[in-house]
Structure formats: structure tokens, C-alpha cells
Amino acid sequence: MSEFSSQDAEHLQKKALYTADDLNKRGFKPQRPGKFPYRMGPYDTMYTGRPWTIRQYAGFSTAEESNAFYHDALENGQKGLSVAFDLATHRGYDSDHPRVVGDVGKAGVAIDSVEDMKLLFKGIPLNKMSVSMTMNGAVIPVMAAYIVTAEEQGISQDQLRGTIQNDILKEFMVRNTYIYPPNPSMRLVSDIIDYTRQHMPKFNSISISGYHMQEAGANEVLELAFTIADGLEYVGAAVSRGLDVDEFAPRLSFFFGIGMNMLTEIAKLRAARELWAELMQDLFEPQNPKSTMLRTHCQTSGWSLTAQDPLNNIVRTTIEAIGAIFGGTQSLHTNSYDEALSLPTETASRIARNTQLILQEETDMTHIIDPFAGSYAIESLTHDLYSKAKKLVAEITAIGGMTQAIKNGFPQKKIEASAAIRQARIDKGIETIVGVNKYKSPDQEPMDVRNIDHSRVSQSQKRKLSLLKKNRDNELVKTHLSAIEKAAKSSKLNILSVAIEAARARATIGEISEALERVWGRYNAHHSTIKGVYSKVYEQDSEFKQLKEKVLNLSKLLGRQPRMLIVKMGQDGHNRGAKIIATAFADLGFDVDMGSLFSTPDEVVKQAIENDVHIIGISSLAGGHKTLITTLIEGLKKQNVDDIIIVAGGVIPEQDYAQLKSDGVTAIFGPGTPIIQAAESIFEALKDRFISS
Amino acid sequence: MRKNSVHTAISKWINSIEKGQIRSLSRAITLVESTCIEDQNRARDLLDGALKRLNKNGHTPTIRVGISGPPGVGKSSYIESLGMHLLSLGFRVCVLAVDPSSRVSGGSILGDKIRMERLSTQVNAFIRPSPSQQVLGGVTHATQSIMSLCELAGYSVILIETVGIGQNEGAVADMVDCFVLLNQPGSGDELQGIKRGVLEFADVLLVNKMDGATKYLAQQTLQSLRSTSQLITHSLKNYQVPIIGVSSVEETGISESWQAVTKFLEQATSIGYYEHKRQMQQKQWFKKLSEFYWLQYLHSAKHSTPLKNMLLKEMQSGKISILEAAQEFTRSLLNN
Structure with missing residues (x-):
């Protein structure tokens, strides 16, 4: 059968037919749900007892507006909350900080203090509602504000239920919303694990996340292996601090992404449970069976959503949701169909939520536990994923654990290569994406998208901040902030305990973050970028070769390679797109300057001038494009620079195209634009501007 | 056009x-x-x-420092720390970073500046990464000239970063006042072997990464380097090449390393070595530049194409040897 085997980008060999032989070869042994090593599920009754929790990740604009949105969702069938913070909050900046001009309230809700947090949860009793918070960088002040909010609602902290993401390793690996260097960051993770162990027994102290790896381009094997390796690193850190593994391991939770390879995704979740259980048992020998039990949240893939024909995304999300459910997830977020364009509208959010309600209440999917158990194909895939991931985990252990592996750039490089190969396969049409590289719909009307009135949010936050600072005891705040600094310097005090005091006295998120920054500094990871991966897929492609030839000829006329600066501005750290563009353009013969993450428009102007580039390419995914690009262009004009070509790509709604173009942006590339096409159009723009015919 | x-x-x-x-x-x-x-x-x-x-105008001469070392040794991070230190001393700092470019496509990814994040935003710092074209020594053929331009622009220290893969160091050493070589922790054992060629260019030796997990190894390397330091000879008489441990992460040893550079320059100037070196450098540079232009001429000489093709044909059909063909080709260009 080998000629029918499909070798996909996952490096996971899949065959066209699996038989009983495959199970025998792999030494398949049946298992029971709720029993070690939990391949069939962590609980013995699974969805027949209680279905998965519908937990939609949401947050935007101000706390007041997000609060209204939460109330509406909860009245309409949602069971748990999941808070999306804006990037300013993630990176530990208050809304009035000069570095976050384009980010406030954009990709999440702006939270500056306990006062905002109280508004966010107004009318939502925190002892009854399980709250998940995606927070990693500014994890200390946000947890502190959450605990004080509950306290002022009259709820003691031991009653709090929910999850804090608190997974800093994957931030260094892919998502980049860290603040401090790796070692002190790891200490904060442990401080939170230790604090919740003592004071918040119902709260998940961490959500070990593979989701963002998949979004950054990791295939299923990489996502699985690196997530498990991250988990082991956290357990190791807590144990080496003297904690008993059974005291905290039952409160560790996981978070996986679910993409379009439904069968592989089902196998991935099953393999994850088995791998985690066995490694935990072998390495840490817990006594409590719950310590080896992998419970997970899942989210459908945001990356698989397309800006073209966005209604197709409803179908994609449904398929991915089914994958997560058959894989046995404990809670699920389904994406809205318009998220490749901007933050979801009311309608899109409702359909996303209803997708889960329909699966839960109109189908028989919840009636049978792990219906794929015993399937020749799924059990074989589960086994193969398990063994491939196990091997990678062993490699990381050999390097000295995940913190060290990340410092060496090991997982980053693997993910980056996987992403570049995938992109090249899509651009080349080896992998189909309906409406993008095949079956394109001729006319498309622009969709209505949610627009955040950025200046209004910003002003409202600034007003609240100055009011807060006027009404509090500033001397008291100062004392608490210096106590935080002291705690950071010694290893004896738990920083979260100290920060709670500060939050109570109304120190802001930014102030608490800054106190820690004074001791540890603000970290910036050094990203290396790979080369030659993209072009490998294109080796024999005539279009690619021709363009390369054209670039070479242009270089001769220009006297150097065309030079492009690729930047991300604001606090958006998702750099998958930027990195793929960089490798692909370098492979085509461009000299590519990589800008630093989190740059301000002024910094970009300085770098563009110093490096004397022909083109600035801006990657924007978090909605800050209008403010930031306009400021950049003004900055260039101020320096009398008028001949640099500006192009932009990422999540930019079509409604904004006209204004950006009139501001001076030459071309805008929406999601799904094949890189060659983008390169062709940049090539033409270069010829136009620098070569006379 | x-x-x-x-x-x-x-x-x-x-x-x-x-x-x-x-x-x-x-x-x-x-x-x-x-x-x-x-x-x-x-x-x-x-x-x-x-x-x-x-x-x-009688400009105060710029201090030109070459910084090299094997890939991954942390050159950019060190330059970031050193650059910030120099700014605090009141210098205006210029960094010329030479990145390797791929031979296949001619493009490159210039990522050095990312590793100099603080420095790159400073008003008194100018950082220019250049793709290394395939010329002598891996340093762009124009670096020497660029240094003069930066000097004119008022930069008082120029730091030249190059990837050290063995053959670059000589070229850089030939155009700077002081050549600083960064060493990887753990590289001490190889010292007496392959690195000898590189070491002889070094005016200051540093061991980087005196921090965290590599601290112990770095200390050992430092010690073993120091114990063999008598093997390192320097063409400046009575000059003992200093060997210093630095950490760009913890910013230790940074000011010491700069003191070592200035001390070397003082000693070199006082006995006229410095002047001698600059003259030698100019001679060396003249030679290399001539070679560069000659190569360029060779490649761009259009009139030679028919001859080249003819010679290739004869060579491939076995009429003449490769040696003969190459000699004939070069001779004909010279006579032209």
C-alpha cells in the first residue's frame, strides 16, 4: 500500500489503510477511561456525566464593554469565562504608557488596576463562575488584582475557580508576550504554583499551552512534544523548590490547538494524556492518581481561518471542534468566522457559541465515551504520535530541559522550519485551502467588522488612571512597591503575596510590573531566523526561479540587493508571518533586515534610515495598524524620507485599505496572499520607484 | 536605467x-x-x-575596534553592552556589522541589530549591518572607506563586528587599531591547535558568558587561557595580551574590557607601533583593494566573453588543458 501513503507536512507517516496488523505491530493494549494512563479520557464517565465546558475567549475595549459582552454570553448558554487582555496589559504597561499607543483595548480588554478588574466582573460572582485568564507576562499583578476583586466582592480566595495561563516558556518560544528574563520568569511561575497550592485549592495554577506553537506553525508532533516538555520543566522547577508533587500536580492543566487534520488531532489528545501520565509517573512518582491526569482546554485553530470567503470558517471551526471533542477535551473555545479580519462581531460570536451548543445538544457525540477507541487507524496514529513526541522530549531532556533548550533556540528553529515548509506547500498549492489557493470566489463584499474606537478607550483608561492615582494613598503605594522590589531580590518571599497587598492599595498593573522590572530588567529574546527552508519546496518551480532571476537582475541595476526592513510595531509579539516572509524574501535574493519586536514607529524610522532600505514591510495582527502605520509615515516625512516603499500585511480589514493607501502604503497583503505574489508586487513597486524604463 | x-x-x-x-x-x-x-x-x-x-579639519582620530569570534559566542550582545558603556563615557558610537550572506541566492537576513536593541535606539549610536559580499576576508570591500565616512560624521568609536569563521580575522585586524577576540567557554582545549592563527591577531582576549549555567565553564576557560598566555606572542614588544572574562547578560567585565583596549592603544602609541601599524594597514588595504578591483574587472570584462567561450570549448574538447586555458585567458586580458 505504500504508494498510496500520504506524507504530509507533519513528518507523521499516514497510511491509506490500517488493519489489525498495525495494532499488533504496535503492541496495542485496550484501556479504560478514567484509569491510568488515561488514553481514553481522564474521567470514567466523560461527557456522559457532564459535557465539556463551553468557554469562549473574549475581551476587548474597556472593562465595562467586555463585562456587558460576558453577561450576554452567559445568558445564552456559555458556561465559563475566558478573559482576553489587551497587549499593553500582557506586557505590563498601563494604558498611558508611550509604548502602547496603538495597543490599548485592541486585541483584548484594557485592565490597569483593581478598579478595572472590578468593572470587568461586575455582577459575576467569582465563587460560582470559573474564570480562565490568558496571562503570562504580567501574571503577578493580574492575579493580584483578580484576588483583590474577589475579596471586595466578599468572596474568599479559597473559593475561586478557574485557570491562569502562567505558561512563560511558550512565550519565549513563540508568542513573545514575556516581560522578564527566563530565570526570574520561571520563578514567578513557581511562586504562583506555590501560592495557589496553599490558598486557592480549586484554581488551576497553570495552563501548559501547545496552542500557540501550532499557531506559530508547529506540526502536531512538535506541539505535543514541546508542550509535554514544558510541563515537565514546570513540575521539575516546583519540585526542586521543595514542593511535594501531589500538592500541586493535580492543579496543572493543558491547552492544545486543534487544526484541520481532524484524525491526527484526535490521536494527539489521546497520545498527550498517555505520554504525560507515563512520564509523570516515571519521573516524579506521585501517589495521587490525579497528579498524572492530563486535563485540557482546546481552541480551534485561528491560523486556519481565512479572510477570503469568511463564512467557510464556520465549517472549518465545526470540524476542528469535532476533533477536539472526539479527542476528549475538558473545555473548548470555538473561533468566530470573522477573526481573520478583526475582533468578532456579535453575530459571529453567537454562531461560534452555537456551534458548540449544537454539537452538545443536537448530536449523539456526548453519548459514547471515546468512540474512536480500538480504531485501527486512530490507535495507530495515537501510538505513532506518542513515540515520536517521546523521542523529542528525550532530546530536550538531554539538552538540559526546556529552559535551556529555548535559550539554545532548539524548539524555535524546529517550529520555524515547520511553518516555512507549510507556507511554501500552501503557496504552491500542494495543500488546498478553499477560497484561498483553490476555488476562489470571484466577487466578495467586504464584511462588517468590529471596530474599536481606539482613542475613546485610551482616553477613558487615562481618565480612570488619573482618578485612581488622585484618590489613593500614594505613600502607601510606594511602600508596597518597594516591598515588591525587596521580594524580587530575595528568594524567600512569595512575590504574589506581596503584590496582593500592593494591588489592594491600588498600585496599578504597570507599577507592579515596573517594580519587578527595576530588579530584573525587561527582557528581549534574540531571534535567529533560518534560511533556505522556503526555497527548498520551490526548488523546481519555474515561477520562483524566474522571480529570483528578476531580483538578481534588479540587484545589478540597483548596485545591491533590494533591501527590506520587516517590522512589527506595538506590543504584538506574533512573528510567525514576519519570519516566514523574511526567510522567503532572503531566499529570493533580498537583503532582509529584521526589526526588533515591540518597536515604536520612531525606532522603525531610525532603523530604516540607518540601514538605507528600499522597502519597509509591516506585519500587523493585533489591530494597531491604523495608528502605528500613520505615525510611521509621518515620522518618515519629518526626516524628509519620501522614497521608501511601505507595504503591510496581516489582519487588516478591507475597510481600512483606502485610508492606508492614501496615507502612502503602496500595497496591503491580506492573510492567505501567497508570498510569491506579494514578492512580485513588491518587485514591480521597486522597479516603478527606482528604475526608469 | x-x-x-x-x-x-x-x-x-x-x-x-x-x-x-x-x-x-x-x-x-x-x-x-x-x-x-x-x-x-x-x-x-x-x-x-x-x-x-x-x-x-584635524579631527580627533576615531578609535577603531574590531570584534570577532566564532558564531554563537555573543558578539552582538557584547557590542550592545560595550556600546552602552561607551555612550555613558560620552563617546558617539558607530557599529558596522557584517553578516554572512547565502551563496545560493545572494540574499541575506540581517539580524544583528535585533541583538543590539537598547543601543540601536540611542541617538548617539549608529548601527549599520551590511551583507557580506563574497570578497576578501568576508568583510565588505568598502568597510575601510565607510569607517572614514563615519569618522567624518563625528563618531568617536567605531566597532566592527565580523563573523569569525577562521579567515576573516586577518582582514579585520588589518583595518582596526585594536582587535578584540571573543572566546566561547570551553574553547580552551583547542587553543594550542587551530586557533593559533587567529590568536596572533588578538590584542585583547575575552571569554564571554561568565554567567548562569556557563559561568563555571567560562571561569575554567579563562584560567586555562591565562595559564597558556605565554604562548600568545604579540608583535608589540613587551605587550602581554590581557585575558578578561565578561558577561553581556550581567554586564560584568565590560568596563574592564574597554580599559584593556585603551591601555593597549596607549602603549602602542607611545612607542610608535601605532603609526607603523596604520602604515602597514594602508599597504595591506591597497593590495587587497587592487585585487578586488582586478577581480571585478575580470568578471565584468565583456569583450572577453567570446575568447572565454572559445577557450572553454577547446578545453572541453580536450585540445588544451585547464591550466593552458586559464593562462591564455588571463594573458589576453592583460594585453588588452
Whole structure:
């Protein structure tokens, strides 16, 4: 059968037919749900007892507006909350900080203090509602504000239920919303694990996340292996601090992404449970069976959503949701169909939520536990994923654990290569994406998208901040902030305990973050970028070769390679797109300057001038494009620079195209634009501007 | 035809570089690096003017420091720390970073600046990464000229970062006042073998990564380097090459390393070695530049194509040997 085997980008060999032989070869042994090593599920009754929790990740604009949105969702069938913070909050900046001009309230809700947090949860009793918070960088002040909010609602902290993401390793690996260097960051993770162990027994102290790896381009094997390796690193850190593994391991939770390879995704979740259980048992020998039990949240893939024909995304999300459910997830977020364009509208959010309600209440999917158990194909895939991931985990252990592996750039490089190969396969049409590289719909009307009135949010936050600072005891705040600094310097005090005091006295998120920054500094990871991966897929492609030839000829006329600066501005750290563009353009013969993450428009102007580039390419995914690009262009004009070509790509709604173009942006590339096409159009723009015919 | 966007008269251009206009400097660097013949002519005029201006005005000479080491040793991070230190001492700092470019496609990813994040945003720092074209020594053929332009723009220290893969160091050492070599923790054992060739260029030796997990290893390396330091000979008489441990992460040893550079320069100047070195460098550079232009001429000599093709044909059909063909080709170009 080998000629029918499909070798996909996952490096996971899949065959066209699996038989009983495959199970025998792999030494398949049946298992029971709720029993070690939990391949069939962590609980013995699974969805027949209680279905998965519908937990939609949401947050935007101000706390007041997000609060209204939460109330509406909860009245309409949602069971748990999941808070999306804006990037300013993630990176530990208050809304009035000069570095976050384009980010406030954009990709999440702006939270500056306990006062905002109280508004966010107004009318939502925190002892009854399980709250998940995606927070990693500014994890200390946000947890502190959450605990004080509950306290002022009259709820003691031991009653709090929910999850804090608190997974800093994957931030260094892919998502980049860290603040401090790796070692002190790891200490904060442990401080939170230790604090919740003592004071918040119902709260998940961490959500070990593979989701963002998949979004950054990791295939299923990489996502699985690196997530498990991250988990082991956290357990190791807590144990080496003297904690008993059974005291905290039952409160560790996981978070996986679910993409379009439904069968592989089902196998991935099953393999994850088995791998985690066995490694935990072998390495840490817990006594409590719950310590080896992998419970997970899942989210459908945001990356698989397309800006073209966005209604197709409803179908994609449904398929991915089914994958997560058959894989046995404990809670699920389904994406809205318009998220490749901007933050979801009311309608899109409702359909996303209803997708889960329909699966839960109109189908028989919840009636049978792990219906794929015993399937020749799924059990074989589960086994193969398990063994491939196990091997990678062993490699990381050999390097000295995940913190060290990340410092060496090991997982980053693997993910980056996987992403570049995938992109090249899509651009080349080896992998189909309906409406993008095949079956394109001729006319498309622009969709209505949610627009955040950025200046209004910003002003409202600034007003609240100055009011807060006027009404509090500033001397008291100062004392608490210096106590935080002291705690950071010694290893004896738990920083979260100290920060709670500060939050109570109304120190802001930014102030608490800054106190820690004074001791540890603000970290910036050094990203290396790979080369030659993209072009490998294109080796024999005539279009690619021709363009390369054209670039070479242009270089001769220009006297150097065309030079492009690729930047991300604001606090958006998702750099998958930027990195793929960089490798692909370098492979085509461009000299590519990589800008630093989190740059301000002024910094970009300085770098563009110093490096004397022909083109600035801006990657924007978090909605800050209008403010930031306009400021950049003004900055260039101020320096009398008028001949640099500006192009932009990422999540930019079509409604904004006209204004950006009139501001001076030459071309805008929406999601799904094949890189060659983008390169062709940049090539033409270069010829136009620098070569006379 | 290329649209010529830079019409500025040479003297005006030089004026504005001297005034510290970043854009003028940066465009001048592009001009000097250009592979276009017309640009090279303009670049020559610009340089001529710049050098005259430099001589006339009696600029305080810039301190030129080469910084090299194997890939991954942390050159950029060290330069970031050193650069910040120099700014705090009141210097204006210019960093010329040379990145390797792929031979296949001619493009490159210039990522060094990302590793100099704080420094790159400072008003008194100018950082220019250049793709290393495939020329002598891995340092762009224009670096020497660019240094003069940066000097004219008022930068008081120029740091040149190069990837050390063995053959670059000589070229860099030939154009700087002081050559600093960064060592990886754990590289001590290899010291007496392959690294000898590189070591003889070093005026200051550093062991980086004296921090965290590598601290112990770095200390050992430092010790083993120091114990074999008598093996390291320096052409400056009675000069003992200092060996210093640094950490760019914890910013330790940074000011010591700069003191070592200034101490070397003082000693070198006092006995006239410095002047001698600059003369030698000019000679060396003249030679290399001539070779560069010669190669360029060789590749661009269109009139030679028919001859080349004919010789290739004869060679491939076995009429003449490769040696004969190559000699004949070169002879005919010389006679032209």
C-alpha cells in the first residue's frame, strides 16, 4: 500500500489503510477511561456525566464593554469565562504608557488596576463562575488584582475557580508576550504554583499551552512534544523548590490547538494524556492518581481561518471542534468566522457559541465515551504520535530541559522550519485551502467588522488612571512597591503575596510590573531566523526561479540587493508571518533586515534610515495598524524620507485599505496572499520607484 | 536605467555628513558599497572629499575596534553592552556589522541589530549591518572607506563586528587599531591547535558568558587561557595580551574590557607601533583593494566573453588543458 501513503507536512507517516496488523505491530493494549494512563479520557464517565465546558475567549475595549459582552454570553448558554487582555496589559504597561499607543483595548480588554478588574466582573460572582485568564507576562499583578476583586466582592480566595495561563516558556518560544528574563520568569511561575497550592485549592495554577506553537506553525508532533516538555520543566522547577508533587500536580492543566487534520488531532489528545501520565509517573512518582491526569482546554485553530470567503470558517471551526471533542477535551473555545479580519462581531460570536451548543445538544457525540477507541487507524496514529513526541522530549531532556533548550533556540528553529515548509506547500498549492489557493470566489463584499474606537478607550483608561492615582494613598503605594522590589531580590518571599497587598492599595498593573522590572530588567529574546527552508519546496518551480532571476537582475541595476526592513510595531509579539516572509524574501535574493519586536514607529524610522532600505514591510495582527502605520509615515516625512516603499500585511480589514493607501502604503497583503505574489508586487513597486524604463 | 535619486552635489553631501545627518551618512555608505560602476566613481569622489576634509579639519582620530569570534559566542550582545558603556563615557558610537550572506541566492537576513536593541535606539549610536559580499576576508570591500565616512560624521568609536569563521580575522585586524577576540567557554582545549592563527591577531582576549549555567565553564576557560598566555606572542614588544572574562547578560567585565583596549592603544602609541601599524594597514588595504578591483574587472570584462567561450570549448574538447586555458585567458586580458 505504500504508494498510496500520504506524507504530509507533519513528518507523521499516514497510511491509506490500517488493519489489525498495525495494532499488533504496535503492541496495542485496550484501556479504560478514567484509569491510568488515561488514553481514553481522564474521567470514567466523560461527557456522559457532564459535557465539556463551553468557554469562549473574549475581551476587548474597556472593562465595562467586555463585562456587558460576558453577561450576554452567559445568558445564552456559555458556561465559563475566558478573559482576553489587551497587549499593553500582557506586557505590563498601563494604558498611558508611550509604548502602547496603538495597543490599548485592541486585541483584548484594557485592565490597569483593581478598579478595572472590578468593572470587568461586575455582577459575576467569582465563587460560582470559573474564570480562565490568558496571562503570562504580567501574571503577578493580574492575579493580584483578580484576588483583590474577589475579596471586595466578599468572596474568599479559597473559593475561586478557574485557570491562569502562567505558561512563560511558550512565550519565549513563540508568542513573545514575556516581560522578564527566563530565570526570574520561571520563578514567578513557581511562586504562583506555590501560592495557589496553599490558598486557592480549586484554581488551576497553570495552563501548559501547545496552542500557540501550532499557531506559530508547529506540526502536531512538535506541539505535543514541546508542550509535554514544558510541563515537565514546570513540575521539575516546583519540585526542586521543595514542593511535594501531589500538592500541586493535580492543579496543572493543558491547552492544545486543534487544526484541520481532524484524525491526527484526535490521536494527539489521546497520545498527550498517555505520554504525560507515563512520564509523570516515571519521573516524579506521585501517589495521587490525579497528579498524572492530563486535563485540557482546546481552541480551534485561528491560523486556519481565512479572510477570503469568511463564512467557510464556520465549517472549518465545526470540524476542528469535532476533533477536539472526539479527542476528549475538558473545555473548548470555538473561533468566530470573522477573526481573520478583526475582533468578532456579535453575530459571529453567537454562531461560534452555537456551534458548540449544537454539537452538545443536537448530536449523539456526548453519548459514547471515546468512540474512536480500538480504531485501527486512530490507535495507530495515537501510538505513532506518542513515540515520536517521546523521542523529542528525550532530546530536550538531554539538552538540559526546556529552559535551556529555548535559550539554545532548539524548539524555535524546529517550529520555524515547520511553518516555512507549510507556507511554501500552501503557496504552491500542494495543500488546498478553499477560497484561498483553490476555488476562489470571484466577487466578495467586504464584511462588517468590529471596530474599536481606539482613542475613546485610551482616553477613558487615562481618565480612570488619573482618578485612581488622585484618590489613593500614594505613600502607601510606594511602600508596597518597594516591598515588591525587596521580594524580587530575595528568594524567600512569595512575590504574589506581596503584590496582593500592593494591588489592594491600588498600585496599578504597570507599577507592579515596573517594580519587578527595576530588579530584573525587561527582557528581549534574540531571534535567529533560518534560511533556505522556503526555497527548498520551490526548488523546481519555474515561477520562483524566474522571480529570483528578476531580483538578481534588479540587484545589478540597483548596485545591491533590494533591501527590506520587516517590522512589527506595538506590543504584538506574533512573528510567525514576519519570519516566514523574511526567510522567503532572503531566499529570493533580498537583503532582509529584521526589526526588533515591540518597536515604536520612531525606532522603525531610525532603523530604516540607518540601514538605507528600499522597502519597509509591516506585519500587523493585533489591530494597531491604523495608528502605528500613520505615525510611521509621518515620522518618515519629518526626516524628509519620501522614497521608501511601505507595504503591510496581516489582519487588516478591507475597510481600512483606502485610508492606508492614501496615507502612502503602496500595497496591503491580506492573510492567505501567497508570498510569491506579494514578492512580485513588491518587485514591480521597486522597479516603478527606482528604475526608469 | 536606474532613476538617480541622489543628485546632491558632492560637497553638499560631505557637508551634511559632517553635520551628522544620519540619512546622508547612510546613503553614502550605500554608495560606497554599490556594485554599480557609476556609483563607484561617485563614491571615489565622495571619499576623496571626505578624506581631504578629515585631514584639513584635524579631527580627533576615531578609535577603531574590531570584534570577532566564532558564531554563537555573543558578539552582538557584547557590542550592545560595550556600546552602552561607551555612550555613558560620552563617546558617539558607530557599529558596522557584517553578516554572512547565502551563496545560493545572494540574499541575506540581517539580524544583528535585533541583538543590539537598547543601543540601536540611542541617538548617539549608529548601527549599520551590511551583507557580506563574497570578497576578501568576508568583510565588505568598502568597510575601510565607510569607517572614514563615519569618522567624518563625528563618531568617536567605531566597532566592527565580523563573523569569525577562521579567515576573516586577518582582514579585520588589518583595518582596526585594536582587535578584540571573543572566546566561547570551553574553547580552551583547542587553543594550542587551530586557533593559533587567529590568536596572533588578538590584542585583547575575552571569554564571554561568565554567567548562569556557563559561568563555571567560562571561569575554567579563562584560567586555562591565562595559564597558556605565554604562548600568545604579540608583535608589540613587551605587550602581554590581557585575558578578561565578561558577561553581556550581567554586564560584568565590560568596563574592564574597554580599559584593556585603551591601555593597549596607549602603549602602542607611545612607542610608535601605532603609526607603523596604520602604515602597514594602508599597504595591506591597497593590495587587497587592487585585487578586488582586478577581480571585478575580470568578471565584468565583456569583450572577453567570446575568447572565454572559445577557450572553454577547446578545453572541453580536450585540445588544451585547464591550466593552458586559464593562462591564455588571463594573458589576453592583460594585453588588452
